[in-house]
Amino acid sequence: MTYCVALRLNAGLVFLSDARTNAGIDQISTFRKMSLVERPGDRVIVMMSAGNLAITQAVRQVLAENMEHEKGLLAAESMYDVAQRVGDAVRFVHQRDAKALAQFGIDFNCSLVVGGQIGKERCRIFEVYSAGNFIECAEEKPYLQIGESKYGKPILDRVIRPETTLGDAAKCALVSMDSTLRSNLSVGLPLDMLVYKTDSLEITHFTHIDATNAYFNNIHDLWGEKLKEVFSALPNPVWAETSAEEARLVSLRVGNSMETRPTHPIQTLAGQQ
Numbered sequence: 001m002t003y004c005v006a007l008r009l010n011a012g013l014v015f016l017s018d019a020r021t022n023a024g025i026d027q028i029s030t031f032r033k034m035s036l037v038e039r040p041g042d043r044v045i046v047m048m049s050a051g052n053l054a055i056t057q058a059v060r061q062v063l064a065e066n067m068e069h070e071k072g073l074l075a076a077e078s079m080y081d082v083a084q085r086v087g088d089a090v091r092f093v094h095q096r097d098a099k100a101l102a103q104f105g106i107d108f109n110c111s112l113v114v115g116g117q118i119g120k121e122r123c124r125i126f127e128v129y130s131a132g133n134f135i136e137c138a139e140e141k142p143y144l145q146i147g148e149s150k151y152g153k154p155i156l157d158r159v160i161r162p163e164t165t166l167g168d169a170a171k172c173a174l175v176s177m178d179s180t181l182r183s184n185l186s187v188g189l190p191l192d193m194l195v196y197k198t199d200s201l202e203i204t205h206f207t208h209i210d211a212t213n214a215y216f217n218n219i220h221d222l223w224g225e226k227l228k229e230v231f232s233a234l235p236n237p238v239w240a241e242t243s244a245e246e247a248r249l250v251s252l253r254v255g256n257s258m259e260t261r262p263t264h265p266i267q268t269l270a271g272q273q
Helices: 053-065 079-103 153-159 166-183 214-233 244-253
Strands: 003-009 012-018 020-023 028-030 034-039 043-051 110-118 124-128 134-136 143-147 191-197 205-209 239-241 267-269
Touching: 003 043, 003 110, 003 124, 003 166, 012 043, 012 110, 012 166, 034 191, 043 053, 043 079, 043 143, 043 191, 053 079, 053 110, 079 110, 079 124, 079 134, 110 143, 124 143, 143 153, 153 166, 166 191, 166 214
Parallel strands: none
Antiparallel strands: 003 012, 003 143, 012 191, 020 028, 034 043, 043 110, 110 124, 124 134, 191 205, 239 267
């Protein structure tokens, strides 16, 4: 499986992807899921992929073969145009391969995140689906995820805002990835991270993170320790005794289907409405 996350901020963009494709007791494979297109001073385009590896590699190959073509990514006039061209590549591969895959019981499954900046246009991020259609990252939720997204989502919802700094966003993305690694063995190291500053129009911050990376290991250890500290500092539930009549009303409110209702006092959380 895969986990990829892209953040769109006022200050720029952050992209992070893992590299695990198959996970089992005796089989673990890794393939890079982040692709980069750069023409310094003109455009930076980043694409991350999830789903069937053969399909996503085929899409990337189609895009690479047409890179210099008038319909290639280097000729796109906007990031919206880039998303359209990526969607066209997905549809091309679907038209070519989907029927044959279906004969073997294989679904046409792929999703891609593509983002970056072209010229003076603002930074933009899109998610492209298996049908070639796509959506754009919105102000209300300035990030997109593909793959195993549920484990790393809570920290993004709590922290990421358009005004978040690139440093804090990169740190948050790594915590999001660490949470995913902790809860899902199908996502694994190494990781690729790219941080792009608005209007720079060149790649300046890119790193490959493996199990020996001291900063990521520190985040893993410190985040786990601080979570336990905060959890221990939270107050335990306070229970208050109710009367028999209050117990009966509580039972009715929660839809108790038992024929008999409590006639004795029960303990309920203090302050419960």
